[in-house]
Amino acid sequence: MALETTNLPPLPPKPRNLFPLWASAIVGLAWMMGVQLDISPKTLIYGWEDILEYFSRYSSPDFSQAPGYVVLMLQTMAMGLWGTVLAFVLGFFLAPFAARNLSPNAWTYNLAREALNFMRAMPDVLLALVLISAGLGLGPQAGALALGIHTAGFLGKFFAESLERVDKGSYEALDAVGAGFSQKLMYAGWPSILREMSGYTLYILDRNIRTAAVLGLVGAGGIGIALYDTLRMFNYSQSAALLIVLVITIMVLDRMSNFIRSKLQ
Amino acid sequence: MSAIVIDKVEKTYANGTRAVHGISLNIEPGQFTVILGPSGAGKSTLLRMMNGLETPSAGSVTINGTLLERKTLRQVRRTVGMVFQQFNLVGRLNVMTNVLTGRLAYRSWLGSVLHLFRDKDLVIGHEALARVGLTDKAWVRADQLSGGQQQRVGIARALAQKPRVILADEPVASLDPLASEEVLDLLKGICQNDGISVVANLHQVEYSRRYADRIIGINAGRVVFDGPPDALTDEVVEALYRRPTSPEEKSHEPAALALAHA
Amino acid sequence: MSLLRLRWPTPNGLPPRLIWMPLLIVAVLLAISEHLVEFSPLFVLSKIDEIGAFIARMFENPPPLDYLPQLAEKMLETIEMAILATLIAAVISLPMGFLAAHNATPHPLVGQVVRDLLSFFRALPELVWALVFVSAIGLGPFPGILAIAVVSIGFMAKFFAEAIEVVNKGPIEGIHATGAGWFQVRYFAMFPQALPDFVGTLLYVLDHNLRAATVLGIVGAGGIGFDLINSIRYFEFDRLIIIVLAIYLAVTVVDRLSDTLRTRIIQGGGCKHGS
Numbered sequence: 001m002a003l004e005t006t007n008l009p010p011l012p013p014k015p016r017n018l019f020p021l022w023a024s025a026i027v028g029l030a031w032m033m034g035v036q037l038d039i040s041p042k043t044l045i046y047g048w049e050d051i052l053e054y055f056s057r058y059s060s061p062d063f064s065q066a067p068g069y070v071v072l073m074l075q076t077m078a079m080g081l082w083g084t085v086l087a088f089v090l091g092f093f094l095a096p097f098a099a100r101n102l103s104p105n106a107w108t109y110n111l112a113r114e115a116l117n118f119m120r121a122m123p124d125v126l127l128a129l130v131l132i133s134a135g136l137g138l139g140p141q142a143g144a145l146a147l148g149i150h151t152a153g154f155l156g157k158f159f160a161e162s163l164e165r166v167d168k169g170s171y172e173a174l175d176a177v178g179a180g181f182s183q184k185l186m187y188a189g190w191p192s193i194l195r196e197m198s199g200y201t202l203y204i205l206d207r208n209i210r211t212a213a214v215l216g217l218v219g220a221g222g223i224g225i226a227l228y229d230t231l232r233m234f235n236y237s238q239s240a241a242l243l244i245v246l247v248i249t250i251m252v253l254d255r256m257s258n259f260i261r262s263k264l265q
Numbered sequence: 266m267s268a269i270v271i272d273k274v275e276k277t278y279a280n281g282t283r284a285v286h287g288i289s290l291n292i293e294p295g296q297f298t299v300i301l302g303p304s305g306a307g308k309s310t311l312l313r314m315m316n317g318l319e320t321p322s323a324g325s326v327t328i329n330g331t332l333l334e335r336k337t338l339r340q341v342r343r344t345v346g347m348v349f350q351q352f353n354l355v356g357r358l359n360v361m362t363n364v365l366t367g368r369l370a371y372r373s374w375l376g377s378v379l380h381l382f383r384d385k386d387l388v389i390g391h392e393a394l395a396r397v398g399l400t401d402k403a404w405v406r407a408d409q410l411s412g413g414q415q416q417r418v419g420i421a422r423a424l425a426q427k428p429r430v431i432l433a434d435e436p437v438a439s440l441d442p443l444a445s446e447e448v449l450d451l452l453k454g455i456c457q458n459d460g461i462s463v464v465a466n467l468h469q470v471e472y473s474r475r476y477a478d479r480i481i482g483i484n485a486g487r488v489v490f491d492g493p494p495d496a497l498t499d500e501v502v503e504a505l506y507r508r509p510t511s512p513e514e515k516s517h518e519p520a521a522l523a524l525a526h527a
Numbered sequence: 528m529s530l531l532r533l534r535w536p537t538p539n540g541l542p543p544r545l546i547w548m549p550l551l552i553v554a555v556l557l558a559i560s561e562h563l564v565e566f567s568p569l570f571v572l573s574k575i576d577e578i579g580a581f582i583a584r585m586f587e588n589p590p591p592l593d594y595l596p597q598l599a600e601k602m603l604e605t606i607e608m609a610i611l612a613t614l615i616a617a618v619i620s621l622p623m624g625f626l627a628a629h630n631a632t633p634h635p636l637v638g639q640v641v642r643d644l645l646s647f648f649r650a651l652p653e654l655v656w657a658l659v660f661v662s663a664i665g666l667g668p669f670p671g672i673l674a675i676a677v678v679s680i681g682f683m684a685k686f687f688a689e690a691i692e693v694v695n696k697g698p699i700e701g702i703h704a705t706g707a708g709w710f711q712v713r714y715f716a717m718f719p720q721a722l723p724d725f726v727g728t729l730l731y732v733l734d735h736n737l738r739a740a741t742v743l744g745i746v747g748a749g750g751i752g753f754d755l756i757n758s759i760r761y762f763e764f765d766r767l768i769i770i771v772l773a774i775y776l777a778v779t780v781v782d783r784l785s786d787t788l789r790t791r792i793i794q795g796g797g798c799k800h801g802s
Contacts, residue, residue: 008391008392008395008400009395009400009401010400011361011391011394011400011403011404012400012401012403012404014403014404015404026614029610030610030611030614033607033610033611034611036607037604037607037608037611037668037669037672037749038667038668038669039611039668039669039672043664043669044664047664051663051664054662054663055663074560074563075563075564077560078560078563078564079563079564081553081556081557081560082557082560082564082566085553085557117779117782118775120778120782121738121774121775121778121779121782122771122774122775123738123739123741123742123774125654125742125745126741126742126755126771126774129755129756129759130581130759131578133581133759134574134577134578134581134582135574135577135578135581136570136571136574136578139565140563140564140565140566141564141565141566141567141570141571144564144566145566145571198549210649210650210652211652213651213652213655214652214653214654214655217654217658217745217746218745218756224654224655227655227658228658231658231659231662243651243655246650246651246655247647247650247651250649250650250651251646251647251650254646254649254650316704318700318703318704338706339706339708340706341706342703342704342705342706343705343706345704345706346704346705347701347704347705349697349700349701349704351697352697352701353697353698353700353701353704354698354701355698355701355702355715355716355719355720356698356720357719357720357722357723358715358719362715366701366702366705366707366711366715367705369702369705369706369707369708369711369715370705370706370707370708372711374708374709374710374711374714419701422701422705423705426705426706
């Protein structure tokens with residue numbers, strides 16, 4: 001016995017679906033931005049032969065300088081590692097103050113949060129530039145420091161958020177035995193988020209090594225400086241070799257850190 | 266013609282577990298058939314083979330005269346509605362869209378990407394929702410409904426397929442007693458009034474006696490009882506839920522598991 | 528047993544290996560890489576007053592008001608670059624994510640190839656891609672947008688694929704059982720479930736892209752970066768400080784905005800999807 005449509009209880013009024021409105025607003029806005037920035041996909045469509053020709057210049061990598069590149073790559077990786085360790089230490093000490101449920105008072109909470117925000121907001125390339133011209137001079141030291149400051153902002157924020165998510169009961173239990181700020185951290189806070197912390201730190205290490213490769217562009221050592229020089233001198237075969245070394249290293253590191261992170265879970 | 270013909274069907278999983286040992290059954294149209302048995306008896310595997318969610322290792326399944334195989338899969342599934350223990354709705358879509366997914370097998374991929382359905386589909390969806398008494402929830406997101414309501418949306422989705430058979434895999438196992446009876450009453454009504462065959466897996470003896478036209482008792486992958494509810498005596502039930510004795514089955518049919526649901 | 532002996536609450540009284548092993552490995556790595564980085568905390572500390580003086584010099588002169596219009600224009604360009612690149616990347620990442628996800632890819636081989644391609648996109652930072660694109664198609668914001676978009680595709684498609692891989696299997700089965708086709712299962716069962724994750728990632732990426740866009744000008748790929756490097760190169764510290772403040776302001780605003788939106792989406796009800 002199939003029911004007749006006319007006898008059916010009516011559907012409630014359909015809520016207005018705003019999706020098409022949003023979508024067309026976004027497309028319109030993007031269009032306006034494209035026009036304002038003078039972007040024409042025509043450059044890509046009409047110039048694709050030129051672009052292909054350009055990329056074909058990278059097709060014969062010259063590995064004669066490879067040992068030098070490997071040293072530069074090692075320097076880049078070392079820069080990333082030092083930056084990460086610095087970031088970890090800074091984040092480790094700042095995060096507890098930036099966690100709402102642990103921070104001793106509203107003052108330290110806001111101060112720590114603002115400090116972390118500022119560190120995150122300053123791009124590492126900019127920090128490296130400033131540190132170099134401010135007196136640290138050219139070389140990887142400024143790069144490592146810049147990476148450390150910038151990513152401490154991230155690690156500090158992530159750690160603080162993890163500390164906030166720890167089960168309230170764990171902290172209360174320690175409050176009940178009369179534990180202080182640092183004791184609560186060492187016996188309830190950090191042990192509960194050890195796994196997450198290692199995951200975040202590995203992720204930042206990965207990111208820092210990647211970014212360290214470009215800090216050379218502004219004079220902070222590592223493989224970036226060689227890449228910049230060879231590209232500026234239109235030495236495409238050497239650039240290609242450098243890019244290959246860079247890509248392979250980073251892809252290997254990516255696999256490794258993925259592997260370790262999957263082990264952590 | 267039987268609605269479903271199951272012929273010497275077997276199922277052995279990749280890990281060596283033998284879930285179904287050569288079962289043959291004919292399921293008649295318009296009947297409410299309950300497959301009864303303890304957890305892990307192979308009920309679910311058997312039911313899921315009836316619309317190709319599992320492929321038999323041996324034997325064949327024929328639905329309304331069409332042999333279930335790779336190339337007929339979509340065509341067969343179109344006429345076989347399925348209701349799940351965990352409802353399996355897409356929580357972020359609204360109720361009406363969930364019901365209309367029952368029409369997908371009739372629509373092209375391009376139209377469905379644009380969320381375009383025919384007026385006819387909307388009428389079918391409306392009817393199905395009215396049948397389960399949820400028209401007022403049509404534009405609510407599915408994950409905001411209670412369990413019983415979600416299961417009724419699941420039934421509406423199956424109805425929207427205009428099926429000839431509805432398979433229900435433990436439809437009330439996740440529901441409280443009140444919602445369970447609502448859902449089973451609904452399925453029974455659909456079976457009686459719309460002439461749709463219903464095959465339901467249950468593990469509750471009481472519900473089986475109350476709702477079934479025919480009960481098929483399964484234990485350790487074999488049919489151990491087949492008959493009307495009156496024939497399901499207490500002795501039969503005890504035998505049905507008794508732990509298997511042969512050592513082979515014992516290994517994958519822990520007695521505790523079987524008894525837990527008796 | 529001495530009462531004064533200190534021990535860890537472990538069976539052998541020593542710290543657990545999971546703690547000291549990573550620390551030891553990191554210490555050894557730091558020791559052997561020390562000469563590569565030439566890092567010396569003492570040297571850094573000895574330069575503290577120089578850095579202080581450098582920062583003080585930024586505040587010596589009153590801010591150059593005549594530069595403000597140009598600053599506004601360049602900041603707008605930077606923000607637009609980030610938004611456009613993110614949008615382009617989002618549109619391309621959706622199909623790429625499906626191709627890369629183990630449970631949605633049309634063929635395992637396709638999945639592997641797409642995942643490797645995405646990994647390649649991610650491997651090079653925006654600045655390197657920008658260098659390459661600038662030498663390929665010339666100066667301006669367009670190569671910058673392409674550079675950001677390429678890296679963003681690498682990340683967004685990867686995260687989207689991961690979100691698809693962990694969606695609840697029930698609804699997929701539910702849609703399968705209705706006889707829906709290959710495409711319909713992906714569109715009706717997987718996509719709505721993975722969408723909130725995708726929008727969350729999109730907001731993260733937008734945040735990151737704005738930071739990236741601020742420095743691309745260093746290699747001539749548009750945005751505020753060009754003025755930034757020039758003000759350092761020509762010691763125009765009064766300009767430098769307002770550029771830095773403008774970047775801080777823009778990044779912080781976007782950061783807060785995307786944080787709020789993300790929490791709203793995660794708590795549900797943020798993003799509507801349906802007919």
